[in-house]
Structure formats: structure tokens, C-alpha cells
Amino acid sequence: xxxxxxxLLDESAIPKQWYNIQADLxxxxxxxxxxxxxxxxxxxxxxxxxxxxxxxxxxxxxxxIDIPEPVREVYRQWRCTPLYRARRLEKxxxxxxxxxYKYEGVSPSGSHKPNTAxxxxxxxxxxxxxxxTTETGAGQWGSSLAYAGHVFGIExxxxxxxxxxxxxPYRKAMMQTYGATCxxxxxxxxxxxxxxxEKNPDSTGSLGIAISEAVEQAVMADDTKYALGxxxxxxxxxxxxxGEESILQMEMADDYPDVIVGCTGGGSNFAGxxxxxxxxxxxDGQSTRIVAVEPAACPSLTRGRFAYDFGDTAxxxxxxxxxxxxxxxxxxxxxxxxxxxxxxxxxxxxxxxxGYVEPRAYNQVTCFEAGIExxxxxxIIPAPEATHAVKGAIDEAMRCKAEGKSEAxxxxxxxxxxFDMQAYIDFFDGKIADQTYDESExxxxxxxxxxxxA
Amino acid sequence: xxxxxxxLLDESAIPKQWYNIQADLxxxxxxxxxxxxxxxxxxxxxxxxxxxxxxxxxxxxxxxIDIPEPVREVYRQWRCTPLYRARRLEKxxxxxxxxxYKYEGVSPSGSHKPNTAxxxxxxxxxxxxxxxTTETGAGQWGSSLAYAGHVFGIExxxxxxxxxxxxxPYRKAMMQTYGATCxxxxxxxxxxxxxxxEKNPDSTGSLGIAISEAVEQAVMADDTKYALGxxxxxxxxxxxxxGEESILQMEMADDYPDVIVGCTGGGSNFAGxxxxxxxxxxxDGQSTRIVAVEPAACPSLTRGRFAYDFGDTAxxxxxxxxxxxxxxxxxxxxxxxxxxxxxxxxxxxxxxxxGYVEPRAYNQVTCFEAGIExxxxxxIIPAPEATHAVKGAIDEAMRCKAEGKSEAxxxxxxxxxxFDMQAYIDFFDGKIADQTYDESExxxxxxxxxxxxA
Numbered sequence: 001x002x003x004x005x006x007x008l009l010d011e012s013a014i015p016k017q018w019y020n021i022q023a024d025l026x027x028x029x030x031x032x033x034x035x036x037x038x039x040x041x042x043x044x045x046x047x048x049x050x051x052x053x054x055x056x057x058x059x060x061x062x063x064x065i066d067i068p069e070p071v072r073e074v075y076r077q078w079r080c081t082p083l084y085r086a087r088r089l090e091k092x093x094x095x096x097x098x099x100x101y102k103y104e105g106v107s108p109s110g111s112h113k114p115n116t117a118x119x120x121x122x123x124x125x126x127x128x129x130x131x132x133t134t135e136t137g138a139g140q141w142g143s144s145l146a147y148a149g150h151v152f153g154i155e156x157x158x159x160x161x162x163x164x165x166x167x168x169p170y171r172k173a174m175m176q177t178y179g180a181t182c183x184x185x186x187x188x189x190x191x192x193x194x195x196x197x198e199k200n201p202d203s204t205g206s207l208g209i210a211i212s213e214a215v216e217q218a219v220m221a222d223d224t225k226y227a228l229g230x231x232x233x234x235x236x237x238x239x240x241x242x243g244e245e246s247i248l249q250m251e252m253a254d255d256y257p258d259v260i261v262g263c264t265g266g267g268s269n270f271a272g273x274x275x276x277x278x279x280x281x282x283x284d285g286q287s288t289r290i291v292a293v294e295p296a297a298c299p300s301l302t303r304g305r306f307a308y309d310f311g312d313t314a315x316x317x318x319x320x321x322x323x324x325x326x327x328x329x330x331x332x333x334x335x336x337x338x339x340x341x342x343x344x345x346x347x348x349x350x351x352x353x354x355g356y357v358e359p360r361a362y363n364q365v366t367c368f369e370a371g372i373e374x375x376x377x378x379x380i381i382p383a384p385e386a387t388h389a390v391k392g393a394i395d396e397a398m399r400c401k402a403e404g405k406s407e408a409x410x411x412x413x414x415x416x417x418x419f420d421m422q423a424y425i426d427f428f429d430g431k432i433a434d435q436t437y438d439e440s441e442x443x444x445x446x447x448x449x450x451x452x453x454a
Numbered sequence: 455x456x457x458x459x460x461x462l463l464d465e466s467a468i469p470k471q472w473y474n475i476q477a478d479l480x481x482x483x484x485x486x487x488x489x490x491x492x493x494x495x496x497x498x499x500x501x502x503x504x505x506x507x508x509x510x511x512x513x514x515x516x517x518x519i520d521i522p523e524p525v526r527e528v529y530r531q532w533r534c535t536p537l538y539r540a541r542r543l544e545k546x547x548x549x550x551x552x553x554x555y556k557y558e559g560v561s562p563s564g565s566h567k568p569n570t571a572x573x574x575x576x577x578x579x580x581x582x583x584x585x586x587t588t589e590t591g592a593g594q595w596g597s598s599l600a601y602a603g604h605v606f607g608i609e610x611x612x613x614x615x616x617x618x619x620x621x622x623p624y625r626k627a628m629m630q631t632y633g634a635t636c637x638x639x640x641x642x643x644x645x646x647x648x649x650x651x652e653k654n655p656d657s658t659g660s661l662g663i664a665i666s667e668a669v670e671q672a673v674m675a676d677d678t679k680y681a682l683g684x685x686x687x688x689x690x691x692x693x694x695x696x697g698e699e700s701i702l703q704m705e706m707a708d709d710y711p712d713v714i715v716g717c718t719g720g721g722s723n724f725a726g727x728x729x730x731x732x733x734x735x736x737x738d739g740q741s742t743r744i745v746a747v748e749p750a751a752c753p754s755l756t757r758g759r760f761a762y763d764f765g766d767t768a769x770x771x772x773x774x775x776x777x778x779x780x781x782x783x784x785x786x787x788x789x790x791x792x793x794x795x796x797x798x799x800x801x802x803x804x805x806x807x808x809g810y811v812e813p814r815a816y817n818q819v820t821c822f823e824a825g826i827e828x829x830x831x832x833x834i835i836p837a838p839e840a841t842h843a844v845k846g847a848i849d850e851a852m853r854c855k856a857e858g859k860s861e862a863x864x865x866x867x868x869x870x871x872x873f874d875m876q877a878y879i880d881f882f883d884g885k886i887a888d889q890t891y892d893e894s895e896x897x898x899x900x901x902x903x904x905x906x907x908a
Contacts, residue, residue: 004464004465004530005465005530005531006464006465006530008462008464010458010460010462011458011459011460076458076459076460077459077542077832077833078833088531088605106560107833108833108834110872147833150830151542169875169876169879170872170875170876170879172879173875173876173878173879173882174835174875174878176878176882177826177829177830177835177878178829178830179830372631375631375632376604376631376632376633378531379531379532379561379562379601380562381628381631416872418564418624418870418872418873419872421623421624421627421628421873422623422624422627424627424628424630424631425623425624425626425627428627428630
């Protein structure tokens with residue numbers, strides 16, 4: 001077995017195709033339904049929001065979809081990302097396990113998000129789109145689309161949840177640096193925003209409101225479309241570029257993962273690392289265990305219902321079948337903003353429902369502790385979201401120690417924490433406690449799920 | 455010629471030796487003088503501050519010095535760093551020049567500083583040192599030593615200039631994450647600090663005061679020594695690991711630099727990229743031009759005097775011959791904190807004096823503009839210090855365009871700007887102006903230089 005710490009691949013090794021897990025599922029996804037009619041929607045229903053190429057990818061059953069050369073050309077700026085063997089962490093844990101992590105923090109915006117921002121900008125450019133709108137919470141996605149838009153000459157307008165806009169000025173500055181416009185949501189620029197401000201001038205916004213504003217501006221203008229950073233099938237598929245790379249890198253290490261760990265908000269970084277291996281489980285008889293870690297304060301996979309629900313709070317989106325806490329569920333303000341979503345990507349929900357993935361929920365204090373242990377060993381400070389994957393990997397390594405087993409554990413370190421240091425400060429100041437939710441509020445949110453035959 | 459964007463080297467290619475330019479200089483450095491006697495100091499004079507191995511490196515005339523295996527072992531966490539061909543930037547500039555940059559932002563702390571923090575921690579550990587003290591301005595150096603100290607099991611105490619401590623809480627959080635203690639300077643913990651606070655309880659501190667505090671604690675305790683992040687010969691030598699790597703990577707690109715550009719504060723990142731090539735100029739008849747870019751508001755190389763001076767404001771250090779604006783010169787608060795030093799590393803000063811290097815000064819507004827142009831093209835947001843090198847490289851590329859020459863330009867992108875986004879915000883808000891200094895104050899500071907035969 002190799003004794004390296006890093007497994008680097010030349011840019012010529014960037015995968016030429018994304019992997020589409022829909023081709024290998026024994027049962028297909030449930031159809032997306034029109035919120036008014038309850039009938040399955042068609043491509044034309046989505047055309048005001050997305051270019052046809054992405055709509056086609058959303059429903060494609062092809063196992064592999066070619067990555068356009070102009071997209072691979074931009075990927076070359078930071079891909080292939082490194083795969084690390086966490087030798088110092090293994091030593092600190094005194095575990096017989098071999099811990100590997102794929103590190104996506106080397107991208108322009110510091111996370112996996114550009115993997116889909118770039119193709120989304122490309123396909124929109126190809127379709128003649130002049131402007132993209134989107135929403136962002138913590139700012140990872142907004143800054144990724146800002147960069148991708150600049151590369152392809154598309155204007156980008158980001159509606160950033162006002163409370164984040166105020167608390168995270170650095171993310172806004174990053175978007176500006178890449179040439180995008182970032183406005184606080186709710187804004188005066190849309191009907192949706194003005195309606196909220198009229199009722200509540202002090203509104204600090206929400207992801208649901210920001211989505212409404214971004215969608216409204218996309219629908220109202222012919223030359224403008226909308227982009228989403230997670231949840232959707234095509235977004236999850238674009239992320240498989242990282243998992244496909246990791247397969248080559250595990251080969252360089254002369255090893256193969258017994259366990260895969262990823263953190264899950266909408267599901268995109270998790271799908272990126274897990275789906276290529278899950279495909280091998282389904283096709284090639286591999287038996288890699290796959291663990292999805294979510295925050296205990298927003299536990300859609302472990303406490304939600306697998307049911308049709310709206311993607312947004314304002315109930316404007318189509319209905320999708322997914323693990324959900326109910327679109328009216330409002331998660332508390334824990335620090336992993338990227339995991340603060342009431343639902344889960346339909347593809348991730350589907351494979352969890354099929355029993356292919358083990359969901360697991362962690363509280364945030366233990367995740368920060370794991371993140372700090374990781375940083376001291378490996379040098380990289382993980383984003384709060386990524387600390388959930390770190391904690392999952394450490395727990396698996398400790399299990400190996402208890403069982404005396406030398407397994408290979410692979411997790412996705414989806415981003416660095418350079419823009420999240422306030423969370424670490426709060427942790428050191430003892431201001432971070434485990435968050436929870438009111439059981440009766442969850443019950444109410446679940447009771448409010450739309451009544452659609454599943 | 456290669457058509458790649460990135461040139462990656464496996465960790466096995468990490469250089470086994472640092473390059474010591476003292477071996478190739480036609481005239482030796484002027485000796486370091488005792489501030490009291492005016493006589494050259496010996497190793498014993500430095501022993502309270504540094505372990506003997508580093509003191510030996512400070513005066514060594516050996517061309518190559520072996521990098522200890524435990525240091526290379528830690529370097530493997532992030533080295534070799536990538537060398538990029540800036541193809542998008544070239545296109546944006548429409549220049550026939552080939553622009554390359556070595557990117558040190560992939561290190562744990564996000565800059566070149568760990569290249570010397572790691573060996574300094576190692577040699578101190580080897581000498582039985584239990585604790586290291588240091589000062590930090592912007593925090594780059596403090597966080598690098600914090601990581602290196604943790605790796606080798608040495609306590610690290612960082613005195614951070616109080617105004618930075620308050621303005622840059624994220625850097626302090628990074629040091630804490632790595633397990634170091636970071637206190638605001640002036641502090642109540644030292645005689646030097648208490649004396650300042652007694653006179654001025656509201657003192658916001660200075661690098662000079664922080665040095666005094668760190669040195670005092672090192673001198674007072676047998677198990678404690680002091681570490682410095684730039685200026686000294688051994689520190690500059692440790693940085694040649696990055697330049698030596700770049701030579702291999704330029705070979706991969708089948709190219710060789712016609713021009714090298716680096717930014718200069720104390721001189722360490724500049725020396726890291728430039729000295730290995732300067733050595734080839736001196737030994738092998740190469741004729742690479744070497745450009746040192748400094749801030750116009752603190753122009754030690756272009757406006758200072760090459761003379762003996764103190765390293766600190768409080769006049770506690772030995773006297774070294776260097777380009778200096780006078781130890782009483784107080785630079786204005788421009789944003790490239792790492793370039794805000796009244797002097798310059800003696801080795802850099804010496805080779806500038808010998809005419810081997812072209813010094814050049816830029817104002818900060820034009821540097822931020824260059825930094826933003828770079829970020830939009832290449833995706834990486836440069837630290838304010840690094841924007842000076844970016845601007846230098848862009849100017850060389852535009853010269854090539856004007857002259858119709860296709861030259862190879864190599865610069866060191868010494869760090870990312872993730873912890874400096876406030877500077878970008880200030881730029882976008884129109885709050886950044888070019889800084890200058892009062893000519894009569896400079897004249898006075900230069901008049902106050904100690905009278906020592908040069």
C-alpha cells in the first residue's frame with residue numbers, strides 16, 4: 001500500500017463524464033408534481049427557470065453524461081482536487097483505520113459548489129441567457145455562481161438572506177470581487193420582497209423569501225434564468241466529478257473504501273462523493289457502507305417523513321417526494337448554514353428510502369470538537385458543514401479501533417472554514433450549544449404536508 | 455511547450471535541501487553588530503533567543519543545507535504547492551507574455567509562512583525548548599507558528615498588535631484552533647507591556663512593542679525561545695523550498711523565467727522565489743531579471759538608506775545593515791500589513807545594493823485593481839501583500855505586449871486574501887486611497903540612524 005499523504009491527479013485526469021445514478025436505481029424517482037394540478041410536470045413547466053439542457057439532465061436515465069469541454073476547461077483551474085490520507089489524524093486517534101478525505105476547499109470559492117456552478121453557467125450561456133438569479137444563505141453558493149458567471153460572461157444577481165448579508169460581509173465581498181451583484185433579501189427590487197417589507201420592515205429574511213425573489217426576477221425577464229446550488233438531480237450529478245476523481249485516487253493509494261461519509265443539507269456534496277461508489281455497489285457487487293450525516297437540529301433523514309412537499313416556505317415550487325420536516329419547519333440558527341434546509345434532495349431521499357445509505361444525526365458541539373481535532377492534525381480548518389463529515393469519519397475510525405478492524409474510511413471535506421471563523425470564535429467563547437427543535441412544532445409542520453398520493 | 459494550467463509535483467519531489475545564497479555572493483554580508491559595543495556579535499549573543507542550529511544557519515556559507523526528514527514530513531501536508539500558468543489572465547490582458555505563478559495559499563495558514571515556521575519549531579524542539587514566543591501583525595505568521603508548534607508539541611504564545619487583535623478576530627481564532635495562545639499587545643504580562651500601558655492605557659500597540667514583549671518572555675525563561683517570521687537569513691533560506699520547487703515545475707512547463715516578481719516586506723517570500731534563480735544567474739550564467747515590489751507608502755528599497763539600523767522601534771535588537779527608512783519611521787495604515795516594516799532583510803538589501811534586483815514601489819489602489827482583475831481571471835483572491843506581486847507581473851506582461859515580446863514571467867502568489875476581505879470591502883466602498891508619508895518625517899527618521907561605520 002502507498003505511503004503517501006496526498007494523491008494528486010493531473011488535470012488531464014479530470015473525468016470526461018458525470019455519473020447519473022438514475023440509470024442504476026432499481027425503482028425510478030417519483031415524478032415531480034405541479035402544485036396546482038397535482039399532475040406530473042413536463043419540461044415546458046420548468047423552461048422559464050432553466051435551460052433545456054439542464055431540464056433534460058434532470059430526468060435523464062443515461063448512466064454517463066458528457067462534461068462539455070468548455071466546462072472541463074474551467075474545472076482545470078482547480079481540479080483534480082487532492083485526495084489526502086489523514087495520517088496525522090489516524091495517529092492522534094490511535095486507530096487501525098485508514099482515513100482518506102477528498103478536499104474540495106481548493107476551489108475558487110472554497111467548496112464543492114463551483115462543480116455545478118460552472119456547468120450551470122455554461123448551459124445557460126449556450127442557451128443565450130444574459131443573466132442568472134439565485135439565492136444564497138451562507139454565501140458559498142452565491143460566490144461560486146458569481147465566479148462561474150464571470151467566466152462565461154453572464155451577469156449574476158444574488159439574493160442573500162438579510163441576516164447573513166449583515167453577519168457575513170466577507171462572502172458578499174467575494175461575490176463583488178468576482179463581479180456579481182449581491183443584494184440583501186427581502187429587497188425592494190421584487191414584488192415578493194416588497195410585500196414582505198410592507199408587512200415587516202425589519203424582516204431579516206429567509207431562504208424561502210430569497211428563492212421567491214430570485215425566481216420572480218427570472219420568470220419576469222426573457223433573458224434571465226434561475227440557478228440552484230443543491231437538491232435538484234442535475235446539481236447532484238454535477239458533483240459526481242469529485243467522487244469519480246476519488247476512485248482514481250483510491251486506486252493510486254492501492255486501496256478501496258469500506259465506508260464513505262458525507263454531510264447532507266440538500267445533498268449535493270454527499271451525492272458527489274457517495275453516488276459513484278453506490279453505483280458500484282449496485283452494478284459491480286461492491287459493498288461499501290455509505291453514511292449520510294445530518295445536523296440533529298434539522299434532521300430530515302432521521303426524523304422527517306418521506307413524502308411530497310414544497311421546496312420552499314412560500315409554497316411556490318413544484319412538489320417533490322423527499323425526506324422533509326415540512327416546508328413550514330424553521331430550523332434553529334445553528335452554525336452549519338449549508339445544512340439548514342427542511343427537505344433533502346429527492347435522489348438522496350430515494351436511496352435512503354431504499355436502504356442503501358445509513359443516515360445519522362449529530363449535534364453541533366461534538367462536530368466543532370471534531371473539526372478542531374482535525375485542524376490540529378491535518379492543518380485544514382473545516383467549514384461547519386464539513387465538521388459533520390469529519391465527526392462521522394472519526395466515529396467510524398473509533399469503531400474500527402474498538403473492533404480491532406483496519407478499514408478504509410473515505411469522507412468528503414467539502415469546504416474550508418475561512419469564512420466561518422466567527423463560529424469557531426463562538427465555540428471558543430463557550431457560546432455554542434447544541435440546538436434542538438420543538439417536537440410539537442415539528443409535528444405541526446409534518447401535519448401540514450400537502451395531501452398528495454405518494 | 456506544455457498546454458497545462460497547473461504543474462503539480464508529487465510529495466516525493468519536495469526539495470531535500472534549502473538553497474543558501476550566501477554561498478554565491480561575490481561579497482559577504484556586513485556583520486551584525488552589538489548595539490552597545492558596536493562590535494560584531496557571536497553565536498552566544500543570540501543563544502538566549504534562538505537554538506544553536508538556527509544560529510549556525512544564519513551565518514552558514516554552505517550552498518545547500520539539508521532539510522531534516524521530520525520537516526519534510528510536515529511539508530508533505532501541503533507541499534509541493536502548485537505552479538499555475540495564468541492562461542485566463544494572459545487572455546484578459548491580451549499579452550504575448552507567458553505568466554506563471556507559484557501559489558503558496560494552499561498551506562495550513564494560507565501563505566508561505568509555514569515553510570519557516572515548521573523548521574523553526576523542529577529545531578527548537580530538538581534543542582529541548584518547551585515554548586516559543588513571537589509577535590504578529592496581521593496574523594499570518596502567528597497562525598503559521600501556531601500550527602507548527604502544535605505539530606512538534608511546543609507551546610506557542612503570540613503577541614498580536616492590539617489594533618490587529620481587535621480588527622482581525624478571525625486570525626486569532628485560527629491560532630486558537632491550532633492550540634496557541636494569542637494575547638493583545640501591549641499586555642499586562644510583560645514589563646515592556648506594563649510600561650507602555652502605564653504611560654498610555656489606550657495604546658493600540660505596534661510591531662515594535664509586540665517584539666519587545668515576545669523577546670522579554672523568551673529571555674526570561676530557560677525553556678522558552680523566540681521565533682521571527684521574516685528578515686533573518688535563516689528564515690529567508692527556509693523559503694527557498696518554494697523557489698526550488700518552481701524550478702522543477704518550470705521544467706515541466708518546458709519553460710524558464712525571463713522575469714521573476716515578488717513582493718517585499720521583510721523579504722522572505724521574495725527571497726523564496728527569487729534567490730534560487732538569482733543563484734543560477736550568478737553561477738550558471740542565466741540572466742533572469744528579478745523585480746522586488748514594495749509598497750509606495752513604506753518604500754525601504756526605493757527611498758530608504760542602506761545602513762546599519764535597529765530591527766525594532768524600541769532599539770533592543772542588534773544592528774544590521776539593511777535598506778531602512780529608520781527604526782522610528784511609522785508607516786501609515788495601508789492594507790498590506792505584511793509589507794509594513796521600516797527595514798528589509800539584510801540579504802535582500804545586499805543583493806539590491808549589488809544591483810542584482812530591480813526594486814519598484816506601487817501604491818495600493820492600483821494593486822487592489824490588479825488583485826481584482828487577477829481574481830476574476832484565475833479564481834483566487836490574493837492577499838493585499840500578494841496584489842503587489844500581481845501588479846508587478848501585470849506591468850511586465852503589458853510591457854511585453856507593448857514591445858511585442860513573448861517572455862516568461864514568474865511571480866510568487868504568497869497567500870490568499872480570505873482573512874483580508876475587509877480590505878476588499880473598503881476598496882469597493884471607495885474607502886481605500888493611496889497612502890503616503892511625510893517627507894520631513896522620513897528625513898528625520900533617516901537622520902536618526904545610529905552612527906556606525908558601515
